[in-house]
Amino acid sequence: MVTDDLDVCAVLTGENIEKIRAALKDLKPVHRMTHGRLSFLDHPASGQAMENLYLKTDAGVVDVLSSVLGVGEFARLRAEAVEIDLFGRRVAVMSLRDLIVAKEACGREKDLLTAKELRAIEAKQAQRK
Secondary structure, eight states, rough: OOSSSEEEEEEOHEEEEEEEHHHHGOOOOTTTTTOOOOBBTSSSTTTOOOSSSEEETTTTTEEEEETTTTEEEEEHHHHHEEEETTTTEEEOOOHHHHHHHHHHHHHOOOHHHHHHHHHHHHHHHHOOO
C-alpha cells in the first residue's frame, strides 16, 4: 500500500522541534490542524515541547508523533527498528512486526487490509530464513 504522507516518531522536546524546523524550513511547513494554516516555523514558541505535529509542506504531509498506537513511544520503536539505506543515508525505520501491530491497532479497514498483506510478507521472509 502506498500512502501520500510521511510518518515520523520522535521525542518532541523543544530542542528536537528546533531541529525539525531547521530540516523542514525550505519546505514551508504549516500546521494542518489549525485554521489559517499557522507556520510551523513560528509556532509553537521556541523551546516549547509538543506531543504530535501534523504538518503540510511543499513536499507533502509530514506527521511527527511522540508515540505509535499499539506499539509505544520513540524509545520502544527505536529499540526494534531496522536500519536501511535511503537516499545515501542510513536511517532507522519501524520493524515489520511493529508496523503490523500498529496497523492492527488502528483498526480501520484499510489498515487491517495492509496488516494482512504485511503478515504475508512476514511469512515469506520467515520461510527464507
